[in-house]
Amino acid sequence: MIFARDLVGQIATALAVDGLILRGGFRFTDGEAAPTGPSGASAKSALLVGQAGAAPWPYFQRWLEQQARDIANPLDTWSREVIGSVAQGCDARAVSPSDRPYLPFQQWAMRAEGLKPSPLGVLMHPQYGLWHAYRGALLFEDEISFPEPHAAIHLCDICVEKPCLKSCPVDAYSGQGFAHEACLDHVRGSRGEPCRVGGCLDRNACPYGTSYRYPPEVQAFHMAAFARL
Template sequence: MPLGWFAPGQNDRVPQGTAFMILIGNAGPEMFRRFSRERTPALATLDAWTKATVDVLAEDLSATAIYPFDTPPAPFLTWARAANAGHTSPLGLNIHPTYGLWHAYRAALLFPVAFDLPRLSAGAHPCESCLEKPCLSSCPVGAFDGTGYDYKTCGRHVLSEAGQDCMTGGCLARLACPVGRGYAYAPAQMQFHMRAFAEARKKDT
């Protein structure tokens, strides 16, 4: 689904010839359900399935697709700010005014012509009016302090016996956020992402 769009300026670090960008991704659990139905040995990873799916869409729309997993990585969160597609949360994740922390950018569609679409409004930053900030106090190992993320401590915890609640139920800090709870991922999706995170963190332990 489209999560934001904008006409890039000279400082937005987009590929040459881009007159308009639409950020697309998932919001809520539906994308993962489709991925689970359609995954095959050739499309076993979420990145491979995303590319195969979005490449078809891009061709149909005469657009060019780029992805967060491309090398070198593209500045998707910077583009989200340019598109007014949300705010930076104390966890460092983008917080959307509707979907909260339960969304992710999966691709950007680049067009050589601009579209006359109304500019999005990010609205008020929901974290500024959240006095208790449960996201910062819910992590069992205090990996978040509002200014940074201690991913190594987080990874060691998730890989330990004490971290099984996070591994099986999802990040407790993310789950504590009250914004967009109706779009929270289903347990299977949370476990999928936590396993991927844990696998990546094994090198840190």
């Protein structure tokens, strides 16, 4: 078993150059259907890579300015390049949440950080609130020792008012799940400008992690990608 202090520190330093952070890790259990590592053998350990707030945005923007204007899925492409480069330097395989077939990134994230979903589906973080993301993972064929995630208070359990379920003009989030088509129709329609310009109103209504809230231009970028505007 490899003890991860030096390895994790080196990887964290390499990711920080582009505003990314490590989001915890875990070991696959015996008999688990794990994805493959860099040589094609089953992975034994995973490190999740992501962001807190909009820290990667300026690095991504500088990269984007140097690319063809019609590049598809630019944020995914940038994330793959950055995380893939780090993977090459630490004998790991880089994978992305948008890879097909889809990998269970949300389950991995809950496993690595001990988080739970908010009513909006985004995992609630005790520090970042809803303003964080997972951009990829590094898969290793060695068993790496990680500390157990701390049991965090699930902030949604102590939130009485639930403003995240009261701010959407079309009630896109409810106990019945996410009304995808209703959300898209509204965002694309004549009354959807507040969402297009400033992001999801329900997400912005959450009282937690507000110091990490994405700036309007970042939220507008993500909303345009979601709605294919």
